[in-house]
Amino acid sequence: MTHLVRRPISADALLSAVADDAQGALTLFLGTVREFNDGRQVSGIDYSAYEPMAERELQRIVESARQRHPGLRVAVEHRLGTLRVGETSVGIATAHAHRAPTLDAVREIIDAIKLDVPIWKREHYVDGSREWVAAVPVPP
Amino acid sequence: MTVAVLLFASLAESAERERFLVELEAPTTAGELRDRVLSEVGTRGIRGAVRVAVNESFVDDSFVLSEGDEVALIPPVAGG
Numbered sequence: 001m002t003h004l005v006r007r008p009i010s011a012d013a014l015l016s017a018v019a020d021d022a023q024g025a026l027t028l029f030l031g032t033v034r035e036f037n038d039g040r041q042v043s044g045i046d047y048s049a050y051e052p053m054a055e056r057e058l059q060r061i062v063e064s065a066r067q068r069h070p071g072l073r074v075a076v077e078h079r080l081g082t083l084r085v086g087e088t089s090v091g092i093a094t095a096h097a098h099r100a101p102t103l104d105a106v107r108e109i110i111d112a113i114k115l116d117v118p119i120w121k122r123e124h125y126v127d128g129s130r131e132w133v134a135a136v137p138v139p140p
Numbered sequence: 141m142t143v144a145v146l147l148f149a150s151l152a153e154s155a156e157r158e159r160f161l162v163e164l165e166a167p168t169t170a171g172e173l174r175d176r177v178l179s180e181v182g183t184r185g186i187r188g189a190v191r192v193a194v195n196e197s198f199v200d201d202s203f204v205l206s207e208g209d210e211v212a213l214i215p216p217v218a219g220g
Contacts, residue, residue: 053196119219120149
């Protein structure tokens with residue numbers, strides 16, 4: 001599976017990728033482009049990556065989640081390119097016979113993505129300026 | 141020995157290039173090469189540590205580089 005995409009992320013497609021009759025719980029996380037960041041009005045975000053390494057890191061994160069939660073099914077996509085406010089930048093779907101692993105794994109996966117996957121974003125503001133954005137450290 | 145250096149995001153913008161080759165004397169560590177490149181390129185606009193990846197995996201600063209390595213300088217990431 002390719003985790004980096006340059007087309008809109010479909011929540012339905014992510015859920016379909018992990019759903020089957022053996023699962024009793026499905027959890028979906030979507031990260032979206034928000035209109036205001038640090039008080040500045042955002043018009044869009046460019047996402048770029050060190051693509052081969054980002055693919056490898058995403059795959060490593062997925063495999064690590066499967067090892068921690070036996071029986072877990074996972075689908076992860078991160079979008080690259082220019083996104084508008086409201087569009088989905090990252091989608092994570094998990095499925096398991098029981099709910100706890102699906103909830104725990106989503107949190108672990110998004111936190112790991114923010115820490116270790118070489119993806120960068122440059123925000124465009126409505127005043128015409130642009131700025132590279134540093135990630136906010138993962139809260140404890 | 142020759143290694144390739146990859147720059148990304150604000151680092152690539154400051155350096156006005158994304159990839160270049162550099163000639164090094166062995167042994168040179170990942171941390172030494174990073175510090176050398178950053179002293180030339182500058183770290184304007186970067187908040188946080190610049191990590192090093194060799195051949196698409198993160199390495200410690202003490203990692204010793206080899207001929208032909210692809211050395212990526214990874215400014216703070218912002219995926220998600």
